[in-house]
Every structure is written in C-alpha cells, then in structure tokens.
Amino acid sequence: MNPAQYFIAINPVGLTGAAATRYVRDVREHLTWIHRTVSGRILLNCIRRPSFPIEIRPHPTAECNAVGGAEQKAAGAAWTGVVTYTPFAFSAHGSCALLPAGQTFGRLWDEILFHELVHVFRNATGRWNTAPALSFGMRQYDDNEEFIAVLCSNIYVSDRSNRIKSGLRAGHADFSAMAPADAARFGLFMSSKAAFGLVKQFCSDNPIFTKALSDKLADVEYNPIADYYRYPKLCETLSVIGDLKDRARMIDALVAMRIPRAVAAQLIMGIP
Numbered sequence: 532m533n534p535a536q537y538f539i540a541i542n543p544v545g546l547t548g549a550a551a552t553r554y555v556r557d558v559r560e561h562l563t564w565i566h567r568t569v570s571g572r573i574l575l576n577c578i579r580r581p582s583f584p585i586e587i588r589p590h591p592t593a594e595c596n597a598v599g600g601a602e603q604k605a606a607g608a609a610w611t612g613v614v615t616y617t618p619f620a621f622s623a624h625g626s627c628a629l630l631p632a633g634q635t636f637g638r639l640w641d642e643i644l645f646h647e648l649v650h651v652f653r654n655a656t657g658r659w660n661t662a663p664a665l666s667f668g669m670r671q672y673d674d675n676e677e678f679i680a681v682l683c684s685n686i687y688v689s690d691r692s693n694r695i696k697s698g699l700r701a702g703h704a705d706f707s708a709m710a711p712a713d714a715a716r717f718g719l720f721m722s723s724k725a726a727f728g729l730v731k732q733f734c735s736d737n738p739i740f741t742k743a744l745s746d747k748l749a750d751v752e753y754n755p756i757a758d759y760y761r762y763p764k765l766c767e768t769l770s771v772i773g774d775l776k777d778r779a780r781m782i783d784a785l786v787a788m789r790i791p792r793a794v795a796a797q798l799i800m801g802i803p
C-alpha cells in the first residue's frame with residue numbers, strides 16, 4: 532500500500548535517524564493492515580481526495596491517546612487532515628499498557644488508526660458535528676463523533692477480512708468490552724433512544740461510505756448500519772425499548788446516589 536496514493540503523508544515530526552525511519556515504517560505497516568480489509572479500503576477510498584491531504588505524525592505527548600481531525604497549517608490556509616498517532620503508546624510497554632486489565636478492546640494499532648481516520652473522514656466530507664445529543668444509555672460514547680468513530684471501528688473489528696483484532700468496544704470513555712446485549716443484532720437500537728436517529732443522520736450525511744459498509748459487510752457479526760438500511764422501521768420501533776432502557780438506567784443511577792428506588796422511579800417514569 533502506498534500512502535501517497537491516498538494523499539496520506541507520514542511525517543516523523545520530532546524524530547531523527549533510526550527512530551524516524553522506524554516511525555514511518557510502523558505507521559505504513561498499520562495503514563497496510565487497514566488497506567487489506569474490506570472496511571479499511573472503503574474508508575481509505577472515501578477519504579481519498581487531492582484537496583484534503585492527510586498528515587500522520589507522532590502524538591505530542593506519551594499519553595495513551597491519539598487524535599484525528601482537521602487543521603490549518605497557517606492562518607487562512609486550506610483545511611487539511613491530521614492524525615497524531617504514536618504506535619509505541621499502544622504497544623506492550625507503552626502508556627496504554629498501564630490501563631487496568633480488560634481495557635484492551637479497540638486498542639490494537641490499526642484499530643486506533645482506523646478510529647482516527649474516521650474522524651478525518653467526517654472532517655474531509657464537511658460533516659463533523661458534535662452537537663447532536665446522546666441519550667442516557669449512550670453516554671459512554673461521549674459525543675456524536677466519537678459514537679460514529681467507535682461504531683465504524685466496531686464494524687472494522689467485525690469485518691472477516693480483518694484477521695487480527697481485539698473485540699467490540701463498549702464506547703469512547705474507555706477500552707472495555709461491549710456488553711453482550713449491546714453486541715447482539717439490533718442491540719444498539721434497543722440500548723438507547725437516540726441511537727436510531729444518530730445512525731440515520733450519519734447515513735444521510737455520508738451515504739456512499741455507509742451504503743458501502745452496509746452492502747459489502749451485510750453478514751458480519753456487528754453491523755448496525757446494515758441493519759438500519761435493511762430494516763429502518765424495525766430499528767426505529769426498537770428505539771422505544773431503548774427509551775425504556777435509558778429510563779431504567781437513570782433510575783439505577785439515582786439509586787446509586789442513595790435515592791430510594793420508588794422515589795427514583797416516580798421521578799423518571801412519572802409513576803405516582
């Protein structure tokens with residue numbers, strides 16, 4: 532895979548000599564892994580545009596994080612794509628290795644890079660929008676854009692052409708595993724009220740990308756986008772169950788704050 536074909540430049544900012552060479556080699560390899568998969572090629576082909584080149588460079592600190600988005604190299608310059616990603620942070624002795632046991636879902640090198648490239652894609656297509664509200668049962672996704680990036684990365688994890696993978700990630704707040712009920716078919720739509728509307732908006736924002744993920748990966752273990760395109764009415768109806776689950780979780784949260792369950796239920800459900 533030649534990153535330049537996709538207008539991607541790997542820039543080892545701040546590194547010299549062997550470290551710089553290793554950085555370029557490692558990032559190129561992780562891009563190659565993404566490119567070998569069906570979902571990875573869909574993403575790369577949808578990002579690819581000469582007017583929006585992407586720079587991948589080391590993350591500025593050693594924290595367990597990476598960032599994807601858009602930037603202006605100078606005031607007034609055109610917006611371009613950027614990913615700050617340091618493979619070492621996600622390695623066996625990197626900063627992410629200090630996380631508690633079980634915090635490993637969606638954390639492999641290429642899974643991290645795929646997630647950040649989804650953020651770049653949303654910027655490249657002018658669709659980046661963190662404003663839509665999440666419902667209570669989706670708060671682990673932090674915001675709409677993280678929800679979209681985690682959703683797509685989980686489809687990448689489910690993609691059978693992706694041979695080495697961790698597992699489905701529960702949200703954006705950490706790297707824990709998705710609960711079996713949420714991972715089940717239609718589970719996303721039943722997990723929280725806003726999920727249906729947010730998936731619908733994403734599909735309307737980026738129809739070429741989402742239809743490709745739906746058509747080429749219709750039969751994988753986890754693909755709520757394919758379920759949305761095939762059964763939109765069912766997904767919408769199931770969001771009623773999502774609303775009830777949101778309320779049940781709100782009651783649990785109040786009970787955890789030592790509010791009696793009967794009082795909590797009355798507050799949330801309006802039950803006398």
Ligand SMILES: [Zn+2]
Binds near residue numbers: 646647677680
């Ligand atoms: Zn993110």
